[in-house]
Amino acid sequence: MTTTTQAPPVVPGSTAHSDGAFVPVQTRSERPASYDPADFEIPSGREVNWKYTPVAKLAPLFVDEAGPHGTMTVTVSAPSTVEQSELRIGESPRGDVFIPEDRPAAIAWTQETVAPLMRIPAGVELDEPIVIELAGDGGLAHAHVVLEAMPNSRGTVVFRHSGSAWHAQNVEIIVRDGAHLEVVSIQQWSDDAVHLSSHQARVDKDATLRHVVVSFGGAIVRVNPSVELAGAGSRGELYGLSYSDAGQHLESQVYLHHKGPHTKGDVLYKGALQGRGARSVWIGDVLIGPDATGTDSYEANRNLVLTDGARADSIPNLEIETGDIAGAGHASATGRFDDEQLFYLQARGISEDEARRLVVLGFLSEIVQKIGLPALEGELIAAIEAELTLELGS
Known part of the structure; x- marks a missing residue:
């Protein structure tokens, strides 16, 4: 499946874009999506979603070739009530929510021919979290994981990443009516690890998703959550913490789409940076759609720079397509002690x-x-x- 973005009409008397033939995607909602890696060119760094990422250091994750397998040890600990199965491409609910929006995500989709499914049955409340541990041994690894919380269920899923790897990862999250799901992704990689992760979620009627990203280790770590509040009364809470040391690049591009009426969103990411070359990037996009009446949404990013030579980029964006909302706002601040x-x-x-x-x-x-x-x-x-x-x- 492929979606494309049409070029804007040419206005008589207007001049060409300063980038020549290249016209960048200006808003988050315009971003193209496809399951086919060939539909995405290898990033040059000029693209809006790669502008702040060191793309020259990511070359292995842009190659669409069958690579070595078995380079990631996966251990799952889950309560007995959790349903576990496998989904091939084309088997629902795989793909019900997730459509890759960049080349590494599309490659991970095609490379992971059989994706694990973790399902919390309807009405079940887990008394222990589902813990998924991924340990790399230095090789190239791709993953696509599907999490599904059935109606009126409640539970927590924790991802723990360690070791060394070149890892492209997709996480597909479906929160059915009345369910409450918490997803925590912890990055404690070795110093040389490279991790690009795309999380996409849909939250249905009166359901809640709490999503937390915690990044400490790794050379380059980019975890991008995208959450659609589709059902009336749904809620999304997106939180993040990063601590970037010398030479580290820790990044999150957050997208919260208010689609249904009376939805609520809370986005808060905080980061600390220390050491020469320490870098953090946070881009937050909130879209309040035309049918999202009564929406209440707020996003914020705060960064604390502890030493000279560190840099934090923080870019909040807000699109509002209806005037009938309860409230919306965004904030960003970066400073020293x-x-x-x-x-x-x-x-x-x-x-x-x-x-x-x-x-x-x-x-x-x-x-x-x-x-x-x-x-x-x-x-x-x-x-x-x-x-x-x-x-x-x-």
């Missing part, structure tokens, strides 16, 4: 290093606490502490 906060803590006998530690923990723990799994929250707080130890040099 608040000197007043540090002074306040030091004036009470706290050392400068400890004061800096407390400020960063307080800044990032807001996202950690939204996960709702105490053991995992404690583990992530410890990971932040370990990053801070490197920054403080202790």
Whole structure:
């Protein structure tokens, strides 16, 4: 299946686009999609969705050839009530929601001929999370995973990534009427890992999706969630945390599409950066469609730069196609330590290093606490502490 974007009409007396024959996609909703990798050219870095990504370092993930398999060890831990099966291309619900929007995602779609399905049955409330662990051994690996929460079910799925890999990954998420699903994706790769992940979700009537991205490790990590609030009264909560060290590139391009009426959206991503060449990129797009009356939506990105030589790019975008909404807004801020906060803590006998530690923990723990799994929250707080130890040099 292929969708195309028509070029805008030529207005008499107008001049050609400054990029010549190349006319970039201007809005998130115009982006083309296809299951065929051949429909996507190898990115040059001029494309709007690759503009901030170091595409020259991603060459293996742009090649549409049969590569080595078995380079990713996958371990699944799930309650017995969870239904697990496999879906070939063309077998529903695979493809009911997901349509690749870039070349690596299309390649992963075709390379993963049999995709695992994790389904929470109707009315079931899981007392333990589904945990999917993926450990790389340095090779090239592709994946497509389908998660389905049936009507009025409730559960949590945790992805844990570690080791070294060149990994292109698709995650397809379907949240049926009245269901509540939480998806947490944790990136703790080795320093040389490259990970491009596309998450696409549909949330039906009166259902909720809470989606959390946590990125610490890896050379280049790009996790892009795209959520469609399709049903009346549906809710999307999209949260993210990143901690970028010297030479790391951590990126998320977030898309929240309010399609049904009376939908609610909350997007909050926070990042900390330290070390020369540390880089984070956040692009947030919210579309409130013409039928999304009564929508209430807000997106924000906050970044804390801890050392010289680090850079955070933050770009919020908002499209509104109806005037009948409850509210909509966006915000972005990037800065260094608040000197007043540090002074306040030091004036009470706290050392400068400890004061800096407390400020960063307080800044990032807001996202950690939204996960709702105490053991995992404690583990992530410890990971932040370990990053801070490197920054403080202790």
